[in-house]
Structure formats: C-alpha cells, structure tokens
Amino acid sequence: MLHSRLMRYIDEVARTGSIRQAAERLSVASSAINRQIIAYEEELGLPVFERLSRGVRLTAIGELLVEHIRATMKDHRQTLHRIGDLKTLRRSKIHVATLEALTTDVLAQVVSAWHQTYPLTRISVTTMPSEAIAAAVGRGDAQLGLGFDMPPQPNLTTFSSTPCSLGLVVRPGHPLASRASLRWSELADCAFALPAEGLTIRTLLDRAIKRTRLTVDPIVETNSIDLLKRLAMLGDVATVLTKADVEVDRQRGALSFIPITDGEAGSQSLVIVHRTSAPLDGVTTRFAEKLAELARQIGDESPHNKPFATG
Template sequence: MRGSLVPASLRYVDQVARSGSIQRAAKELNVAASAIDRQILLLEQDLEVALFERVPRGMRLTAAGDALVTLARRWRADERRTATEVRQLQGISQGHVRVVAMDSHVNGFLPQFISRLASEHPRISLEVEVASPDDALTELLSGNADLVAAFNLSPRRDVHILWGADLPFGCVTAPDHQLSGAGTISLQEAVAYPIALQSKALPIRRYLDARYGWLFSDTGKTLVTNSLQLVKTLARSGRYIAFTSELDAAPELAEGSLVFLPVRDKGAEPQTVSVAIDARKPLSRIGRIVAEVLTDCIRDCLDKARSAGRTVEKSGG
C-alpha cells in the first residue's frame, strides 16, 4: 500500500509522541517541520483541546493527546491487517506481523524463529519487539502487536492463548557444581549456596518474593541483577546457582554448560510460556502462519534443552 488510510495529522501526532519533538519527527518522516506543526495546530483547533504541552526540551503529550495517539496506533494496526487480508484475497502469501517477546528469548528461540520464517515465508515481513510480560500484554491489547510470546499470562476474556506450556520451577548450576548431580533440589538446600538472583523487575523474582521471601534474608549470599545473561554467566562460573526456567536457559542447557534442577518442594508452582493474541480480533491467515512457526520454534527449543537434561541424568546414573 503506497499511501496510508490513516489521516496525516494523526500520523504526525503519533510520530511527535514517539520522537519527543517536531524537529526529530520531521527528520523521521522526511516532512517539513512547519507542515507537521501546522497539522497539529489545526487538529487542536478542531478538537478544541491541546494535544501536547510545549516544554523547553520538546513536546509532551496531554491526556487528550495520549488518547488520540492510542487511536492512531490502533488504526495503523488495523490498516496493516486489512492490507494483509487484501493480499490474501489476491492469493499472495505476504503481509506484516508484529511479535512481542521476552528479553530471555533473544538468545533462545527467537533467532531460529526469525531465520525459519524468512526461509519458509520470505514475503512475510516481521517486526519483533522485546518487552516485559506486562508491557507485552499492553502492546497486544492496544493493537500494537499481533502476537505475544510471554511468561505467566493470567486468564483474561480479551486474551486468547493459542498455545502454552508449563515450565517447572527450578534452578540452574554449572555441570561441575556440587548440586549438579542431585536430579532435583529443595529450597532449603539451595540457600546454602551463593545465589545469582534476578531483580524484582522480572516475574520469577516477584514469584520468589511472594512465596519464599525468607530465602533471601542472607544478603551476603545473593547477587541481584536485572540481566538474565549475567545471571546465567555467574551460574556457569560454578560459584553461583540461579533460579530460572528451562526456556530462559535453553541454549546453555542444550550445549551442556548448565544443568537444570527442578525444585521438589510442595507448592512450587510451574511458570508458563504462552503464545497469545487479542481475543477481540480475528487472526489473519498470515498471523496464523507466523504463530505456528513461533510455536514450533519454542517447542523445539524446549525439546533440545530437556533432551540434553535427560542425557545428563543417564550419564550421571
């Protein structure tokens, strides 16, 4: 589609909100700054409300502006879906799909997913954004994402889970760590060793704090970071253990540089990973193709990690 069905004024407001100033938006859109400013002023006059606060460092959305940007982004997402459906009616398997995934997926299944989709369906363009589970849900329900792959999505009427899997709660250790051959671990055993702990920004830490806050009373034995990659590096060093899921550590489990130990304590609930869509909107044929490839790649990633774990158990036995 050469042009956009979304009015230019709404597209300009959206870009200024993203860029933070008219000058930066003009560069992004390759449009004169005066034209953008004029369109915004005319829109404010028509609506009889200010859309931005003009501050020394740029433009800041008002509440009215935020509502209008939400509408503009929803329209643009609907426009992309409509263009995809028109192409499908013409028998062309092409379109654009926006996927939101977690940071831990970057070194896991995402590269395989992107490579496979490009190889099998080269006419499907893909946009991948990395976000927290909370932000992923916001992106999905605001119309800014077609699919999300996220941890621990709570049941909701407006979210439809296409596929999901349980991820046993556990910890990872280096293969030569004292605990590595245990097969399973109790929380009481775990706290006897230094722990590389994820920060409260991540779901597994919030789960640990809510259920097992006593684990971390000895701050001398814990190192806290918001970087999953650092957590896994510290676990591979052999000095620390780390609480995480098989999917978070799948590449390291598959290559044998980490070992996964499920927690055997009663009440230790599994995490979940899900591929989900907005239940209020139909999923296009192109969206279904992407969802199927995404699901297959997550399954494959988990299978490789678990297969390596079974091999370690047999050799240890």
C-alpha cells in the same frame, strides 16, 4: 484419457443422474458431455453409465471411477490451497512483542527455522516489559504477544499457555550440575544470584523460599536475565530460572538446568496472546503454532527436548 474436464463431466453426471442437468450446471452443451463420455467408455472398453429411460446411473465400474475422480479432485484442490498458502507466507509480515529474555532462547529458534522455509516473510520483534506486552497487542501494535504469566484481559485471546517450572541454573562443573532433580531444602549452601524484586519470577521464588523456610542472601539481584546466566557460567554462583530462559545455553553445554521437583517449586506460564477483535490470519496462526510447539518442548508438557524445525 481421463483429463480434468472429463473428470468434472463424469462427476457432475453422477451427482445429478442426468447428462442434461449436468450440462446445465456446467454451462456446457449436453451433446459435448455425452460425446466425451462415450469416447472414454470406448477407450475403457466398459460402460461407465447405464442409460435409463430417464437419466443415467453408474455401473460398478463407474462407481470405482467416480471414487477415484473425487479423490483426485480433492487432492488437486488441497494442493492448490497449499500453493496459495505458500504464496501468502512468502509475502507476509508478522510483528511480535515479547520479553528481552525470551528472544534468545525461544524466538531466535523459531525465527531462524521459519526463515529457512519462508525467506521472504518479514518478522518484526519488539522487546518490552511484561505489562507492556498485553497493552501493545491490545492496541494493535503487535499481532502476537509472548511473555510469562500474562493475566487474562477481555480484549485479548490466549493462543496457548504452557507451564514452565523453576529450576536451578548452574555451570556444568558445579557440584549440583549432575543431579537429575533437586529439592529446595538441598539449596541452603548455594551462593545465589537472583532476579530482582518486582519481577514475576522473583515473586514466585520469594513465596517458595518463605514456605520452605529456606534462608537466602543473594550476592547479586538484577532484572537482567542475561547477567544472571553469565554469572552462573563464570563461577559457582547459582540462579533460579525456567528452562525457557536458558534453553539455548543448555543445549550448547554452557549451562545446566536442574528441575526443582518438590511441591513448593513454583512455575511460570509461557503465554501467547493476540487481540480478540483481530483474528489471526493463516500465516500468523502458523507462526504462533511454531512458537507454541517450541514452548511445549521446553515447558513442563514435554520433559525431553527435541530438535526444533518448521515446515
């Protein structure tokens, strides 16, 4: 029978070409190794090693056997590594700093899926303005920062950056809801509720509006993304956001997102950052990968949505 100890013996003898040298490396009596190999050869009915005047070498059967042994030992090491990862994952704590607007449509999906697989992981989420996210990660108050258009900083490393184009957001019954795409010039008659001045997305909107010479007189301006979405749900008011802002409501049929596809549309980048001087551990890296995966699904890199899962 090829048990784990015998596999180590055969592998080491094959590597060194010597039972004596293998015994020295494994701190085992050479007679014990030789005895077990001979017993296995008798059980197999074929020689594994050819005995030479100086050492041993593998027979053709031995070559096949060692190939199997090394593959088995590699699989075993990988399994032990994965078991160790699972133990670590279950005990870990992850702190994320992000925008309020990203908690419902991005973080909630990732956290919910993550918890189903790793129920003992503890996740802390703190919402704050965009400019505060980078500072919180830089100070070490959060391991990960998730936000839009965070400028590069020397003390931060960008884990991922996904472009998210702007689109018109309306209720499903709105006259424009059935359109596959729109141009800015087609939005002249819309009643708009827009993000407030000073927000990054509003700056992008103002630039696009200016370039297209579109006249927009918003009936509501607010820094609350939730209010903008609610207004769009309740009537024929339209707003302009990214798909990341409305993904959950879009999936459940409460809102429609129509990409604005002309060259003046503008886009935001959904960015994940961490502190350069504090490299991410395996658990936090895996969580960040799940965030980045969802960002790609709802960003420009993947126009079609897929169900999100962790594992």
